[in-house]
Amino acid sequence: MDVYIAGGGVGGVAAALAAAKQGLQVAMTEETDWIGGQFTSQAVPPDEHLWIESFGCTASYREFRDRVRGYYKTQFPVTPEARADKLLNPGSAIVSRLAHEPKVSLHVLEDMLAPYVHSGRVRVFTMHKPIAAEKSGHEVTSVTVEHVKTKQPIRFTAPYILDATELGELLPITNTAYVTGAESKQDTGEPHALDGPADPLDMQAITQILAMDIAPGEDNVIERPEEYGFWKKHHSDFWPGPQLSWTAIQPPTLKHIEYGLYQGEGTFPLWPYRRIIDPTHFRGELYRGDISLMNWPQTDYWLGPVLEVSEESSAHHLYMAKQLSLSFLYWMQTEAPNYSGGKGYPELRLRKDVVGTSDGIAKYAYIRESRRIKAKFTVVEQHITGDTRPEGFTDTVGIGAYHIDLHPSTGQRNYIDFKAWPFQIPLGSLIPEETENLLPACKNIGTTHITNGSYRLHPVEWNIGESAGLLAAFCIRENKRPAEVYENKDLLTSFQDQLKAEGVELEWPEIRQI
Structure with missing residues:
Protein backbone atom coordinates (compact mmCIF):
# COMPACT_ATOMS: atom_id res chain seq x y z
CA MET A 1 0.00 0.00 0.00
CA ASP A 2 1.26 3.48 -0.91
CA VAL A 3 -1.19 5.80 0.84
CA TYR A 4 -3.45 5.44 3.85
CA ILE A 5 -6.21 8.04 4.15
CA ALA A 6 -8.04 8.49 7.44
CA GLY A 7 -11.47 9.97 6.75
CA GLY A 8 -13.71 9.44 3.74
CA GLY A 9 -15.19 12.92 3.56
CA VAL A 10 -14.91 15.45 0.74
CA GLY A 11 -11.13 15.78 1.01
CA GLY A 12 -10.57 12.08 1.64
CA VAL A 13 -12.48 10.99 -1.45
CA ALA A 14 -10.71 13.60 -3.60
CA ALA A 15 -7.34 12.43 -2.27
CA ALA A 16 -8.16 8.77 -2.91
CA LEU A 17 -9.25 9.52 -6.48
CA ALA A 18 -6.15 11.59 -7.19
CA ALA A 19 -3.72 9.01 -5.79
CA ALA A 20 -5.46 6.10 -7.50
CA LYS A 21 -5.39 7.85 -10.88
CA GLN A 22 -1.61 8.12 -10.42
CA GLY A 23 -1.40 4.35 -10.01
CA LEU A 24 -1.02 4.22 -6.22
CA GLN A 25 -2.49 1.58 -3.93
CA VAL A 26 -4.80 3.35 -1.46
CA ALA A 27 -6.68 2.40 1.70
CA MET A 28 -9.28 4.82 3.05
CA THR A 29 -11.22 4.52 6.30
CA GLU A 30 -14.42 6.34 7.20
CA GLU A 31 -16.11 6.54 10.60
CA THR A 32 -19.68 6.41 9.25
CA ASP A 33 -21.21 4.05 6.70
CA TRP A 34 -21.34 6.81 4.04
CA ILE A 35 -18.34 8.32 2.32
CA GLY A 36 -18.69 11.97 1.30
CA GLY A 37 -18.58 13.95 4.53
CA GLN A 38 -20.21 17.34 4.10
CA PHE A 39 -22.03 16.18 0.96
CA THR A 40 -23.52 13.05 2.54
CA SER A 41 -23.09 12.09 6.18
CA GLN A 42 -23.30 15.73 7.29
CA ALA A 43 -26.09 16.64 4.84
CA VAL A 44 -24.67 19.98 3.69
CA PRO A 45 -25.35 21.01 0.08
CA PRO A 46 -22.28 22.55 -1.57
CA ASP A 47 -21.42 26.08 -0.47
CA GLU A 48 -19.68 27.60 -3.48
CA HIS A 49 -18.55 30.89 -4.98
CA LEU A 50 -20.12 33.07 -7.66
CA TRP A 51 -18.09 31.73 -10.59
CA ILE A 52 -18.30 28.00 -9.87
CA GLU A 53 -20.18 27.18 -13.09
CA SER A 54 -17.36 28.62 -15.22
CA PHE A 55 -14.07 28.35 -13.31
CA GLY A 56 -12.60 28.27 -9.84
CA CYS A 57 -12.44 24.54 -9.00
CA THR A 58 -10.56 21.42 -10.04
CA ALA A 59 -11.57 19.37 -13.07
CA SER A 60 -12.53 16.42 -10.88
CA TYR A 61 -14.77 18.59 -8.70
CA ARG A 62 -16.46 19.86 -11.85
CA GLU A 63 -16.90 16.24 -12.93
CA PHE A 64 -18.61 15.53 -9.61
CA ARG A 65 -21.00 18.44 -10.13
CA ASP A 66 -21.75 17.36 -13.69
CA ARG A 67 -22.43 13.81 -12.56
CA VAL A 68 -24.89 14.99 -9.90
CA ARG A 69 -26.90 16.86 -12.51
CA GLY A 70 -26.57 13.98 -14.93
CA TYR A 71 -27.87 11.51 -12.35
CA TYR A 72 -31.07 13.47 -11.88
CA LYS A 73 -31.52 13.95 -15.62
CA THR A 74 -31.00 10.30 -16.54
CA GLN A 75 -32.35 8.42 -13.53
CA PHE A 76 -35.29 10.62 -12.47
CA PRO A 77 -38.47 11.61 -14.34
CA VAL A 78 -37.54 15.27 -14.68
CA THR A 79 -39.47 17.80 -16.74
CA PRO A 80 -38.26 18.72 -20.23
CA GLU A 81 -37.28 22.13 -18.88
CA ALA A 82 -35.16 20.55 -16.13
CA ARG A 83 -33.48 18.17 -18.57
CA ALA A 84 -32.56 21.07 -20.85
CA ASP A 85 -31.26 23.23 -18.00
CA LYS A 86 -27.46 23.07 -18.02
CA LEU A 87 -27.46 24.72 -14.58
CA LEU A 88 -30.16 22.53 -13.02
CA ASN A 89 -30.45 23.12 -9.28
CA PRO A 90 -32.58 20.20 -7.99
CA GLY A 91 -33.62 22.10 -4.88
CA SER A 92 -33.82 25.62 -6.35
CA ALA A 93 -32.05 26.62 -3.16
CA ILE A 94 -31.04 30.14 -2.21
CA VAL A 95 -27.63 29.25 -0.78
CA SER A 96 -26.43 26.60 -3.23
CA ARG A 97 -26.38 26.35 -7.02
CA LEU A 98 -26.46 22.57 -6.77
CA ALA A 99 -28.60 21.72 -3.75
CA HIS A 100 -29.38 18.01 -3.91
CA GLU A 101 -30.05 14.92 -1.83
CA PRO A 102 -27.19 13.38 0.22
CA LYS A 103 -27.88 9.95 -1.27
CA VAL A 104 -27.27 11.31 -4.77
CA SER A 105 -23.86 12.61 -3.71
CA LEU A 106 -23.15 9.20 -2.18
CA HIS A 107 -24.09 7.43 -5.41
CA VAL A 108 -21.96 9.77 -7.54
CA LEU A 109 -18.89 9.55 -5.30
CA GLU A 110 -19.08 5.78 -5.15
CA ASP A 111 -19.38 5.70 -8.95
CA MET A 112 -16.33 7.93 -9.33
CA LEU A 113 -14.31 5.59 -7.10
CA ALA A 114 -15.77 2.41 -8.60
CA PRO A 115 -13.09 1.69 -11.26
CA TYR A 116 -10.37 1.86 -8.62
CA VAL A 117 -12.33 -0.07 -6.00
CA HIS A 118 -13.22 -2.83 -8.47
CA SER A 119 -9.62 -3.13 -9.65
CA GLY A 120 -8.38 -3.33 -6.06
CA ARG A 121 -6.39 -0.13 -6.28
CA VAL A 122 -8.59 1.54 -3.63
CA ARG A 123 -9.92 -0.22 -0.55
CA VAL A 124 -12.61 1.55 1.46
CA PHE A 125 -13.29 0.61 5.08
CA THR A 126 -16.43 2.29 6.36
CA MET A 127 -17.36 2.28 10.06
CA HIS A 128 -13.69 2.47 11.08
CA LYS A 129 -12.04 5.11 13.24
CA PRO A 130 -8.32 5.78 13.99
CA ILE A 131 -7.35 4.97 17.58
CA ALA A 132 -3.55 4.77 17.68
CA ALA A 133 -0.38 5.30 15.68
CA GLU A 134 3.31 4.48 15.76
CA LYS A 135 6.08 6.86 14.85
CA SER A 136 9.80 6.61 14.25
CA GLY A 137 11.51 9.95 14.50
CA HIS A 138 9.51 12.36 12.33
CA GLU A 139 7.83 9.61 10.33
CA VAL A 140 4.49 7.90 11.01
CA THR A 141 5.08 4.18 10.57
CA SER A 142 1.58 2.82 11.17
CA VAL A 143 -1.98 3.78 12.07
CA THR A 144 -4.39 1.45 13.85
CA VAL A 145 -8.12 1.79 13.35
CA GLU A 146 -11.00 -0.11 14.87
CA HIS A 147 -14.53 -0.90 13.78
CA VAL A 148 -16.85 1.49 15.59
CA LYS A 149 -19.18 -1.35 16.65
CA THR A 150 -17.19 -4.58 16.83
CA LYS A 151 -13.95 -2.84 17.95
CA GLN A 152 -12.00 -5.16 15.67
CA PRO A 153 -8.64 -3.47 14.91
CA ILE A 154 -6.81 -3.08 11.59
CA ARG A 155 -3.24 -1.77 11.31
CA PHE A 156 -2.21 0.19 8.23
CA THR A 157 1.34 0.93 7.09
CA ALA A 158 2.15 3.15 4.12
CA PRO A 159 4.84 5.60 2.99
CA TYR A 160 2.28 8.41 3.15
CA ILE A 161 -0.47 9.03 5.66
CA LEU A 162 -3.25 11.55 4.93
CA ASP A 163 -5.49 13.00 7.61
CA ALA A 164 -8.89 13.74 6.07
CA THR A 165 -10.86 13.26 9.28
CA GLU A 166 -13.39 15.92 10.22
CA LEU A 167 -11.63 16.71 13.50
CA GLY A 168 -7.98 16.19 12.54
CA GLU A 169 -7.90 13.00 14.57
CA LEU A 170 -4.52 11.77 13.36
CA LEU A 171 -2.72 14.85 14.64
CA PRO A 172 -2.77 14.06 18.38
CA ILE A 173 -2.22 10.32 17.98
CA THR A 174 0.78 10.86 15.68
CA ASN A 175 2.22 13.64 17.86
CA THR A 176 1.98 16.04 14.95
CA ALA A 177 2.00 19.62 16.22
CA TYR A 178 -1.35 21.36 15.83
CA VAL A 179 -3.47 24.24 17.07
CA THR A 180 -7.15 24.59 17.87
CA GLY A 181 -9.55 27.40 18.55
CA ALA A 182 -8.98 31.13 18.28
CA GLU A 183 -5.58 32.80 18.05
CA SER A 184 -4.76 36.18 19.56
CA LYS A 185 -3.88 39.39 17.72
CA GLN A 186 -0.47 39.19 19.37
CA ASP A 187 0.15 35.80 17.71
CA THR A 188 -1.12 36.46 14.18
CA GLY A 189 -1.60 40.22 13.80
CA GLU A 190 -5.08 39.54 12.42
CA PRO A 191 -7.50 42.44 12.94
CA HIS A 192 -10.34 40.05 13.83
CA ALA A 193 -8.35 37.78 16.15
CA LEU A 194 -8.87 37.83 19.93
CA ASP A 195 -7.72 40.95 21.75
CA GLY A 196 -6.61 38.90 24.73
CA PRO A 197 -4.80 35.57 24.91
CA ALA A 198 -5.53 32.75 22.49
CA ASP A 199 -8.37 30.42 23.44
CA PRO A 200 -7.85 26.84 22.16
CA LEU A 201 -11.44 25.90 23.05
CA ASP A 202 -13.10 28.81 21.26
CA MET A 203 -14.34 27.12 18.08
CA GLN A 204 -17.14 27.64 15.58
CA ALA A 205 -20.53 26.17 16.34
CA ILE A 206 -21.46 22.74 15.03
CA THR A 207 -24.86 21.82 13.61
CA GLN A 208 -26.76 18.54 13.73
CA ILE A 209 -28.70 18.69 10.47
CA GLY A 356 -30.36 7.45 6.51
CA THR A 357 -30.71 7.41 10.30
CA SER A 358 -33.25 6.19 12.84
CA ASP A 359 -33.53 9.53 14.65
CA GLY A 360 -33.66 11.75 11.55
CA ILE A 361 -30.40 13.54 12.37
CA ALA A 362 -27.56 13.34 9.83
CA LYS A 363 -25.02 10.60 10.49
CA TYR A 364 -22.32 13.06 11.55
CA ALA A 365 -22.39 16.59 12.90
CA TYR A 366 -21.55 19.41 10.52
CA ILE A 367 -18.07 20.34 11.72
CA ARG A 368 -16.93 23.81 10.71
CA GLU A 369 -13.59 23.85 12.49
CA SER A 370 -10.96 21.17 13.00
CA ARG A 371 -7.58 20.75 14.58
CA ARG A 372 -5.11 22.52 12.28
CA ILE A 373 -1.51 21.52 11.68
CA LYS A 374 1.33 23.78 12.69
CA ALA A 375 2.50 24.23 9.14
CA LYS A 376 5.56 25.49 7.34
CA PHE A 377 3.31 28.40 6.33
CA THR A 378 0.07 29.59 7.95
CA VAL A 379 -2.54 31.58 6.06
CA VAL A 380 -3.68 34.60 8.07
CA GLU A 381 -6.40 37.17 7.50
CA GLN A 382 -4.03 39.67 5.90
CA HIS A 383 -3.27 37.19 3.09
CA ILE A 384 -6.84 37.19 1.74
CA THR A 385 -8.44 40.49 2.83
CA GLY A 386 -7.79 44.19 2.50
CA ASP A 387 -8.73 47.18 0.37
CA THR A 388 -6.43 46.02 -2.42
CA ARG A 389 -5.93 42.45 -3.54
CA PRO A 390 -3.03 40.85 -1.63
CA GLU A 391 -0.19 39.18 -3.49
CA GLY A 392 -0.71 35.53 -4.34
CA PHE A 393 1.34 32.54 -3.25
CA THR A 394 4.15 31.35 -5.50
CA ASP A 395 3.70 27.84 -4.07
CA THR A 396 0.00 27.68 -4.97
CA VAL A 397 -1.54 24.20 -5.25
CA GLY A 398 -5.10 25.30 -5.89
CA ILE A 399 -7.66 28.05 -5.46
CA GLY A 400 -10.86 28.88 -3.64
CA ALA A 401 -13.21 31.75 -2.99
CA TYR A 402 -15.53 32.49 -0.10
CA HIS A 403 -16.04 35.35 2.28
CA ILE A 404 -14.68 34.92 5.79
CA ASP A 405 -17.64 33.20 7.40
CA LEU A 406 -17.35 32.27 11.06
CA HIS A 407 -20.47 31.18 12.89
CA PRO A 408 -21.02 31.95 16.58
CA SER A 409 -18.40 30.26 18.68
CA THR A 410 -18.09 28.21 21.84
CA GLY A 411 -16.42 31.28 23.34
CA GLN A 412 -19.89 32.88 23.15
CA ARG A 413 -18.83 35.25 20.39
CA ASN A 414 -21.11 36.30 17.55
CA TYR A 415 -20.64 35.92 13.80
CA ILE A 416 -17.48 37.16 12.12
CA ASP A 417 -18.48 37.67 8.50
CA PHE A 418 -16.79 39.98 5.99
CA LYS A 419 -15.43 40.11 2.44
CA ALA A 420 -12.33 38.29 1.27
CA TRP A 421 -10.51 38.14 -2.02
CA PRO A 422 -10.50 34.94 -4.10
CA PHE A 423 -7.50 33.08 -2.74
CA GLN A 424 -4.92 30.39 -3.40
CA ILE A 425 -3.99 27.35 -1.34
CA PRO A 426 -0.26 27.54 -0.56
CA LEU A 427 1.69 24.29 -0.50
CA GLY A 428 3.35 25.45 2.72
CA SER A 429 0.00 25.20 4.50
CA LEU A 430 -0.08 21.44 3.72
CA ILE A 431 3.38 20.71 5.15
CA PRO A 432 3.63 19.99 8.90
CA GLU A 433 6.50 21.63 10.74
CA GLU A 434 8.14 18.30 11.56
CA THR A 435 6.15 15.16 10.68
CA GLU A 436 7.55 14.21 7.28
CA ASN A 437 5.04 11.79 5.75
CA LEU A 438 1.70 13.00 7.10
CA LEU A 439 -0.37 15.40 5.01
CA PRO A 440 -3.59 17.22 5.90
CA ALA A 441 -6.33 16.57 3.35
CA CYS A 442 -9.29 18.71 4.38
CA LYS A 443 -9.85 21.72 6.68
CA ASN A 444 -6.93 20.79 8.96
CA ILE A 445 -4.33 22.70 6.93
CA GLY A 446 -2.28 25.64 8.18
CA THR A 447 -4.98 28.27 8.53
CA THR A 448 -6.12 30.24 11.55
CA HIS A 449 -9.47 30.36 13.28
CA ILE A 450 -10.24 33.38 11.08
CA THR A 451 -9.07 32.13 7.69
CA ASN A 452 -10.56 28.69 8.28
CA GLY A 453 -13.86 30.52 7.73
CA SER A 454 -12.96 30.80 4.02
CA TYR A 455 -10.98 27.60 3.50
CA ARG A 456 -13.54 25.15 4.97
CA LEU A 457 -16.05 24.97 2.09
CA HIS A 458 -16.72 22.02 -0.23
CA PRO A 459 -14.71 22.94 -3.38
CA VAL A 460 -11.73 24.11 -1.31
CA GLU A 461 -11.71 20.97 0.82
CA TRP A 462 -11.90 18.89 -2.37
CA ASN A 463 -8.97 20.83 -3.85
CA ILE A 464 -6.92 20.38 -0.67
CA GLY A 465 -7.56 16.63 -0.67
CA GLU A 466 -6.83 16.26 -4.37
CA SER A 467 -3.58 18.22 -4.12
CA ALA A 468 -2.52 16.18 -1.08
CA GLY A 469 -3.15 12.94 -2.97
CA LEU A 470 -1.20 14.20 -5.97
CA LEU A 471 1.62 15.39 -3.70
CA ALA A 472 1.94 11.93 -2.17
CA ALA A 473 2.13 10.42 -5.65
CA PHE A 474 4.71 12.99 -6.79
CA CYS A 475 6.89 12.38 -3.73
CA ILE A 476 6.80 8.61 -4.19
CA ARG A 477 7.69 8.91 -7.87
CA GLU A 478 10.51 11.42 -7.28
CA ASN A 479 11.68 9.85 -4.00
CA LYS A 480 11.38 13.21 -2.25
CA ARG A 481 9.67 14.44 0.91
CA PRO A 482 6.89 17.07 0.79
CA ALA A 483 9.11 19.59 2.57
CA GLU A 484 11.69 19.21 -0.21
CA VAL A 485 9.06 19.97 -2.84
CA TYR A 486 8.09 23.07 -0.87
CA GLU A 487 11.67 24.26 -0.46
CA ASN A 488 13.10 23.41 -3.91
CA LYS A 489 11.99 25.72 -6.72
CA ASP A 490 12.55 23.17 -9.49
CA LEU A 491 10.65 20.43 -7.67
CA LEU A 492 7.84 22.87 -6.86
CA THR A 493 7.54 23.92 -10.51
CA SER A 494 7.48 20.29 -11.61
CA PHE A 495 4.76 19.48 -9.08
CA GLN A 496 2.70 22.50 -10.11
CA ASP A 497 2.98 21.38 -13.73
CA GLN A 498 1.54 18.04 -12.70
CA LEU A 499 -1.31 19.74 -10.86
CA LYS A 500 -2.19 21.78 -13.93
CA ALA A 501 -2.03 18.67 -16.11
CA GLU A 502 -4.59 17.04 -13.79
CA GLY A 503 -6.96 20.01 -14.04
CA VAL A 504 -6.09 21.82 -10.82
CA GLU A 505 -6.40 25.58 -11.32
CA LEU A 506 -3.60 27.47 -9.60
CA GLU A 507 -4.43 31.13 -10.24
CA TRP A 508 -7.44 33.46 -10.37
CA PRO A 509 -8.20 36.04 -13.02
CA GLU A 510 -8.75 39.64 -11.93
CA ILE A 511 -12.07 39.42 -10.09
CA ARG A 512 -13.63 41.16 -7.13
CA GLN A 513 -13.99 40.44 -3.45
CA ILE A 514 -16.90 38.31 -2.24
Missing part, protein backbone atom coordinates in the same frame (compact mmCIF):
# COMPACT_ATOMS: atom_id res chain seq x y z
CA LEU A 210 -32.09 17.11 9.75
CA ALA A 211 -34.30 16.89 6.67
CA MET A 212 -37.98 17.78 6.38
CA ASP A 213 -40.68 17.81 3.75
CA ILE A 214 -44.18 19.28 3.61
CA ALA A 215 -47.29 17.08 3.84
CA PRO A 216 -50.23 19.52 3.69
CA GLY A 217 -53.16 18.66 5.92
CA GLU A 218 -51.22 16.09 7.95
CA ASP A 219 -50.23 16.18 11.61
CA ASN A 220 -46.60 15.10 11.64
CA VAL A 221 -45.65 16.45 15.07
CA ILE A 222 -42.71 14.50 16.48
CA GLU A 223 -42.47 13.32 20.07
CA ARG A 224 -41.49 16.17 22.39
CA PRO A 225 -37.65 16.10 22.59
CA GLU A 226 -36.14 15.30 25.97
CA GLU A 227 -34.37 18.65 26.26
CA TYR A 228 -37.17 20.77 24.79
CA GLY A 229 -37.72 22.50 28.14
CA PHE A 230 -34.07 23.54 28.28
CA TRP A 231 -34.00 24.90 24.74
CA LYS A 232 -37.38 26.61 25.12
CA LYS A 233 -35.92 28.70 27.94
CA HIS A 234 -32.41 29.15 26.58
CA HIS A 235 -31.24 32.60 25.50
CA SER A 236 -27.52 33.22 25.00
CA ASP A 237 -26.39 36.66 26.11
CA PHE A 238 -25.08 37.68 22.67
CA TRP A 239 -28.18 36.44 20.80
CA PRO A 240 -31.15 38.77 20.19
CA GLY A 241 -33.89 36.40 21.32
CA PRO A 242 -34.70 32.94 22.66
CA GLN A 243 -33.01 30.09 20.80
CA LEU A 244 -36.40 28.76 19.72
CA SER A 245 -37.74 31.80 17.90
CA TRP A 246 -37.69 33.45 14.49
CA THR A 247 -35.45 36.22 15.87
CA ALA A 248 -31.79 35.84 14.98
CA ILE A 249 -28.76 37.66 13.56
CA GLN A 250 -27.97 38.80 10.05
CA PRO A 251 -24.30 37.65 9.89
CA PRO A 252 -22.47 40.47 8.04
CA THR A 253 -24.20 43.32 9.89
CA LEU A 254 -25.01 41.64 13.24
CA LYS A 255 -28.40 43.34 13.00
CA HIS A 256 -31.44 41.57 14.40
CA ILE A 257 -33.62 39.88 11.81
CA GLU A 258 -37.01 38.20 11.93
CA TYR A 259 -36.83 35.06 9.86
CA GLY A 260 -39.87 33.26 8.53
CA LEU A 261 -40.46 29.74 7.29
CA TYR A 262 -42.01 30.05 3.84
CA GLN A 263 -41.59 32.59 1.05
CA GLY A 264 -43.26 35.86 2.04
CA GLU A 265 -43.00 35.21 5.77
CA GLY A 266 -40.61 37.31 7.82
CA THR A 267 -37.66 39.21 6.42
CA PHE A 268 -36.00 36.09 5.02
CA PRO A 269 -37.55 32.64 4.36
CA LEU A 270 -35.63 29.73 5.84
CA TRP A 271 -37.39 26.93 3.96
CA PRO A 272 -35.92 27.58 0.47
CA TYR A 273 -32.51 28.47 1.90
CA ARG A 274 -31.21 24.88 1.87
CA ARG A 275 -34.03 23.21 -0.03
CA ILE A 276 -32.70 20.10 -1.79
CA ILE A 277 -35.79 19.06 -3.78
CA ASP A 278 -38.08 21.38 -5.69
CA PRO A 279 -40.95 19.17 -6.97
CA THR A 280 -41.56 21.44 -9.98
CA HIS A 281 -38.45 19.94 -11.60
CA PHE A 282 -40.00 16.47 -11.64
CA ARG A 283 -42.89 14.85 -13.53
CA GLY A 284 -45.76 12.77 -12.21
CA GLU A 285 -45.89 14.25 -8.72
CA LEU A 286 -42.79 12.22 -7.87
CA TYR A 287 -42.27 14.18 -4.66
CA ARG A 288 -45.19 15.06 -2.40
CA GLY A 289 -43.57 18.34 -1.49
CA ASP A 290 -40.33 20.23 -1.08
CA ILE A 291 -37.51 18.63 0.89
CA SER A 292 -35.40 21.06 2.87
CA LEU A 293 -32.49 20.76 5.30
CA MET A 294 -32.48 22.47 8.69
CA ASN A 295 -29.08 24.13 8.82
CA TRP A 296 -30.17 27.52 10.07
CA PRO A 297 -28.87 30.18 12.50
CA GLN A 298 -31.20 28.96 15.26
CA THR A 299 -29.76 25.43 15.16
CA ASP A 300 -26.08 26.32 15.50
CA TYR A 301 -24.78 24.79 18.74
CA TRP A 302 -22.23 26.90 20.60
CA LEU A 303 -22.45 25.79 24.23
CA GLY A 304 -19.23 23.77 24.10
CA PRO A 305 -16.64 22.20 21.77
CA VAL A 306 -16.60 18.56 20.67
CA LEU A 307 -12.83 18.22 20.37
CA GLU A 308 -9.99 18.74 22.84
CA VAL A 309 -12.41 17.80 25.64
CA SER A 310 -13.22 14.51 27.38
CA GLU A 311 -15.23 11.84 25.55
CA GLU A 312 -18.05 12.42 28.02
CA SER A 313 -18.10 16.17 27.37
CA SER A 314 -17.94 15.69 23.61
CA ALA A 315 -20.80 13.17 23.70
CA HIS A 316 -22.87 15.57 25.82
CA HIS A 317 -22.44 18.45 23.37
CA LEU A 318 -23.24 16.24 20.38
CA TYR A 319 -26.39 15.05 22.15
CA MET A 320 -27.47 18.56 23.10
CA ALA A 321 -26.88 19.75 19.53
CA LYS A 322 -29.19 16.99 18.29
CA GLN A 323 -31.74 17.99 20.88
CA LEU A 324 -31.52 21.61 19.70
CA SER A 325 -32.33 20.65 16.10
CA LEU A 326 -35.18 18.36 17.12
CA SER A 327 -36.48 20.99 19.54
CA PHE A 328 -36.53 23.64 16.84
CA LEU A 329 -38.50 21.30 14.60
CA TYR A 330 -40.95 20.54 17.43
CA TRP A 331 -41.29 24.27 18.18
CA MET A 332 -42.02 25.00 14.52
CA GLN A 333 -44.61 22.22 14.39
CA THR A 334 -46.40 23.26 17.59
CA GLU A 335 -45.67 26.80 18.78
CA ALA A 336 -44.10 28.94 16.08
CA PRO A 337 -46.14 31.95 14.92
CA ASN A 338 -47.23 30.89 11.45
CA TYR A 339 -48.01 34.31 9.98
CA SER A 340 -51.61 33.24 9.43
CA GLY A 341 -52.59 34.28 12.92
CA GLY A 342 -52.18 30.82 14.41
CA LYS A 343 -49.40 28.69 15.79
CA GLY A 344 -47.38 25.85 14.38
CA TYR A 345 -46.69 24.12 11.11
CA PRO A 346 -47.78 20.52 11.80
CA GLU A 347 -47.44 19.73 8.09
CA LEU A 348 -43.65 19.62 8.49
CA ARG A 349 -42.53 16.00 8.38
CA LEU A 350 -39.19 14.68 9.63
CA ARG A 351 -37.59 12.69 6.79
CA LYS A 352 -35.34 10.11 8.43
CA ASP A 353 -34.83 8.30 5.13
CA VAL A 354 -33.18 11.31 3.48
CA VAL A 355 -30.24 11.20 5.92
